[in-house]
Amino acid sequence: MANGCYNLIPNKDFKIRKVIKSLETSPIRKIANTAIGKKGIIPLYFGETDIPTPSFISQAMKDALDQGYTFYSVNQGIPALVEIISKYTSSLHKKNIAPSRIMVTSAGMNALMIASEAIIDPNDKIICITPVWPNFMRCIEIMGGEVIEIPLIYSNSNNTWKLNIEEIRKNIKDVKAIYINSPNNPTGWMINTQEQMEILELCRMNKTWIISDEVYERIVYDRNVAPSFLELTDENDLLMVVNSFSKSWAMTGWRLGWIIVPESLLNIFEKLNEFNVASPSSPAQYAGITAINDGEDFLKTMINNLRNSRELTINSLSNFSRVILPFPEAAFYAYFKVKDVHHSEKFCFEVLSSTGVGLAPGTSFGTGGNSWIRICYAKSPDLLNQAFEKLKPVLS
Amino acid sequence: MANGCYNLIPNKDFKIRKVIKSLETSPIRKIANTAIGKKGIIPLYFGETDIPTPSFISQAMKDALDQGYTFYSVNQGIPALVEIISKYTSSLHKKNIAPSRIMVTSAGMNALMIASEAIIDPNDKIICITPVWPNFMRCIEIMGGEVIEIPLIYSNSNNTWKLNIEEIRKNIKDVKAIYINSPNNPTGWMINTQEQMEILELCRMNKTWIISDEVYERIVYDRNVAPSFLELTDENDLLMVVNSFSKSWAMTGWRLGWIIVPESLLNIFEKLNEFNVASPSSPAQYAGITAINDGEDFLKTMINNLRNSRELTINSLSNFSRVILPFPEAAFYAYFKVKDVHHSEKFCFEVLSSTGVGLAPGTSFGTGGNSWIRICYAKSPDLLNQAFEKLKPVLS
Numbered sequence: 001m002a003n004g005c006y007n008l009i010p011n012k013d014f015k016i017r018k019v020i021k022s023l024e025t026s027p028i029r030k031i032a033n034t035a036i037g038k039k040g041i042i043p044l045y046f047g048e049t050d051i052p053t054p055s056f057i058s059q060a061m062k063d064a065l066d067q068g069y070t071f072y073s074v075n076q077g078i079p080a081l082v083e084i085i086s087k088y089t090s091s092l093h094k095k096n097i098a099p100s101r102i103m104v105t106s107a108g109m110n111a112l113m114i115a116s117e118a119i120i121d122p123n124d125k126i127i128c129i130t131p132v133w134p135n136f137m138r139c140i141e142i143m144g145g146e147v148i149e150i151p152l153i154y155s156n157s158n159n160t161w162k163l164n165i166e167e168i169r170k171n172i173k174d175v176k177a178i179y180i181n182s183p184n185n186p187t188g189w190m191i192n193t194q195e196q197m198e199i200l201e202l203c204r205m206n207k208t209w210i211i212s213d214e215v216y217e218r219i220v221y222d223r224n225v226a227p228s229f230l231e232l233t234d235e236n237d238l239l240m241v242v243n244s245f246s247k248s249w250a251m252t253g254w255r256l257g258w259i260i261v262p263e264s265l266l267n268i269f270e271k272l273n274e275f276n277v278a279s280p281s282s283p284a285q286y287a288g289i290t291a292i293n294d295g296e297d298f299l300k301t302m303i304n305n306l307r308n309s310r311e312l313t314i315n316s317l318s319n320f321s322r323v324i325l326p327f328p329e330a331a332f333y334a335y336f337k338v339k340d341v342h343h344s345e346k347f348c349f350e351v352l353s354s355t356g357v358g359l360a361p362g363t364s365f366g367t368g369g370n371s372w373i374r375i376c377y378a379k380s381p382d383l384l385n386q387a388f389e390k391l392k393p394v395l396s
Numbered sequence: 397m398a399n400g401c402y403n404l405i406p407n408k409d410f411k412i413r414k415v416i417k418s419l420e421t422s423p424i425r426k427i428a429n430t431a432i433g434k435k436g437i438i439p440l441y442f443g444e445t446d447i448p449t450p451s452f453i454s455q456a457m458k459d460a461l462d463q464g465y466t467f468y469s470v471n472q473g474i475p476a477l478v479e480i481i482s483k484y485t486s487s488l489h490k491k492n493i494a495p496s497r498i499m500v501t502s503a504g505m506n507a508l509m510i511a512s513e514a515i516i517d518p519n520d521k522i523i524c525i526t527p528v529w530p531n532f533m534r535c536i537e538i539m540g541g542e543v544i545e546i547p548l549i550y551s552n553s554n555n556t557w558k559l560n561i562e563e564i565r566k567n568i569k570d571v572k573a574i575y576i577n578s579p580n581n582p583t584g585w586m587i588n589t590q591e592q593m594e595i596l597e598l599c600r601m602n603k604t605w606i607i608s609d610e611v612y613e614r615i616v617y618d619r620n621v622a623p624s625f626l627e628l629t630d631e632n633d634l635l636m637v638v639n640s641f642s643k644s645w646a647m648t649g650w651r652l653g654w655i656i657v658p659e660s661l662l663n664i665f666e667k668l669n670e671f672n673v674a675s676p677s678s679p680a681q682y683a684g685i686t687a688i689n690d691g692e693d694f695l696k697t698m699i700n701n702l703r704n705s706r707e708l709t710i711n712s713l714s715n716f717s718r719v720i721l722p723f724p725e726a727a728f729y730a731y732f733k734v735k736d737v738h739h740s741e742k743f744c745f746e747v748l749s750s751t752g753v754g755l756a757p758g759t760s761f762g763t764g765g766n767s768w769i770r771i772c773y774a775k776s777p778d779l780l781n782q783a784f785e786k787l788k789p790v791l792s
């Protein structure tokens with residue numbers, strides 16, 4: 001009964017919107033649906049760590065339940081959580097981000113959906129910097145928007161990713177918004193402050209929205225936090241920043257995140273929260289307070305483990321003759337090119353079948369991913385070693 | 397810092413969609429925002445009971461946390477929950493509802509939003525049977541749909557609500573869907589099987605969607621469950637039924653519900669779940685299994701208490717000379733007309749100020765509510781008695 005078992009063709013008589021009928025099924029989900037339930041599979045396809053939420057965070061939810069915090073919350077999110085997000089963000093980015101700009105959401109995903117509902121009219125053009133996780137583009141399409149992909153430039157010579165600011169400049173006049181995810185899933189690319197300033201300048205001149213998905217801002221290895229658009233802007237800029245508890249505190253299954261918006265729009269976003277999910281889970285919100293207040297030690301340990309996993313991954317993959325891996329600067333993915341692979345989805349199905357290792361095809365992340373593969377390395381060294389041992393014959 | 401404290405006028409330069417800018421703020425929220433935080437207020441405005449979630453359900457979530465069920469779930473919802481919803485629904489309505497038609501959602505609200513995303517193109521006309529809870533209409537408007545209200549007919553002579561099937565017949569040809577909420581919030585009206593058959597016949601002839609919000613199906617006093625469109629239809633009808641854990645098991649703050657769709661569309665709805673919230677809270681889903689499996693005794697006790705509160709409410713209100721109360725057949729609201737009141741929102745603000753009792757203005761529920769007021773009677777007899785004592789001077 002798992003997801004995807006009922007892959008019937010929709011009856012033509014069902015009046016479903018054309019854009020909804022043609023929403024792409026994520027190739028990641030296709031691979032995962034084939035793999036889930038089978039024995040001996042090593043799943044590296046999804047974007048989550050293999051450690052459950054730490055118990056001090058779970059305990060906070062248990063306490064909230066015991067105290068009877070099981071009623072609707074206010075649309076903005078419970079005041080104590082909004083307040084702590086404000087302090088946390090202000091301190092991280094050395095910029096005052098008032099509680100009046102913050103709304104708690106049912107995870108980063110719903111924050112992106114709500115942002116899209118707020119600004120995208122049918123046929124609006126939206127720039128997406130790709131490669132990028134698939135849902136990022138799909139919520140734009142649900143609102144009838146047209147995605148204009150502006151891929152990062154992959155440089156063969158120095159094996160790195162780079163923002164294509166020229167292409168953004170060429171397209172910015174016609175677009176309602178630019179959606180950007182940095183630190184980036186899948187490439188690990190991280191935008192720098194100079195590039196952020198260039199985008200901001202273009203967007204200010206053209207009154208273009210910046211929708212910045214910064215959920216991996218703490219999954220960084222050479223600093224405390226990734227550069228944020230918050231540092232360069234004020235409360236009147238056309239900027240929304242999406243964040244989440246999922247990645248920093250191993251809370252993927254909780255569905256809790258937040259969005260930072262221009263202050264005068266908070267009231268509109270509260271209404272959108274109301275009409276989407278009413279308010280995020282009340283007991284989860286209490287756990288969110290504890291995650292931020294007491295979660296720094298956990299985060300430090302997790303980053304150390306991730307750093308080791310990253311090193312192991314880079315070393316292993318660099319031994320495989322068919323693999324080209326640009327250095328994954330941040331987040332917890334390795335996104336690599338495989339020589340002589342031209343249909344990454346087909347290749348991932350073959351690898352799953354012959355080795356039992358579940359990979360995510362590059363075609364999931366926009367056009368241009370035909371030779372590319374993503375793995376999530378947020379796993380134990382033991383599991384990763386097993387995976388690379390199995391992958392050796394197909395990637396060498 | 398509570399909801400609504402930042403009621404600034406959005407800057408005209410912010411490129412927010414016109415339809416989003418003009419989304420109505422619920423008058424209920426306006427009253428509540430004025431009341432919350434003040435001492436001595438008796439809040440009868442929101443639609444929830446005053447009892448926290450029973451501990452056997454909370455315990456199931458605690459157990460799920462201890463077992464490390466804190467990861468993403470599949471988009472359809474965890475198989476064991478989908479299975480139990482299938483059994484529960486099939487048994488309640490004496491009709492086989494296969495797991496392949498069921499998707500778990502982040503509450504009934506998100507199920508309605510997802511349903512609206514699936515079918516509503518800009519300018520589509522949608523019939524809403526009113527009075528109805530405000531969010532019901534707002535999710536249609538977010539998708540660019542046009543709400544055509546078809547009010548229940550209030551009969552002065554026998555003081556009851558009745559479906560206006562003739563008006564539905566007149567309008568059905570031009571509409572994409574009919575949205576109906578029965579048992580109804582705010583009136584307590586409950587559609588009967590004959591009326592459901594008439595609507596179904598019209599919708600089948602015109603290939604019109606029925607979106608049926610049945611979240612109060614168990615909040616009934618003269619039977620076990622309210623009539624459902626599920627009983628009259630099969631898996632190929634253009635029917636979506638929305639349900640929730642919120643009302644039956646006192647789980648409003650948990651954000652957990654489900655939607656039943658035509659079988660061949662499940663795959664599309666799984667994608668919409670993915671792109672809206674990914675999947676509902678994993679630990680909450682485990683609690684949902686327990687709620688359905690072990691919740692019947694709790695539900696029986698709650699209904700007995702609600703029946704007493706309803707009787708108390710009817711008796712008290714009937715003593716007030718200005719009040720006309722149609723019999724509230726189901727759900728947990730009393731929706732009554734107040735003689736010589738023509739601006740119910742203004743009246744509710746006056747009542748709040750002079751008595752401290754928080755009421756919900758009839759204008760929240762569609763046009764025609766200018767003389768009407770809703771209270772939620774899902775409160776203790778003691779609190780209700782206090783409220784009616786305070787309301788006596790203004791309603792007599």
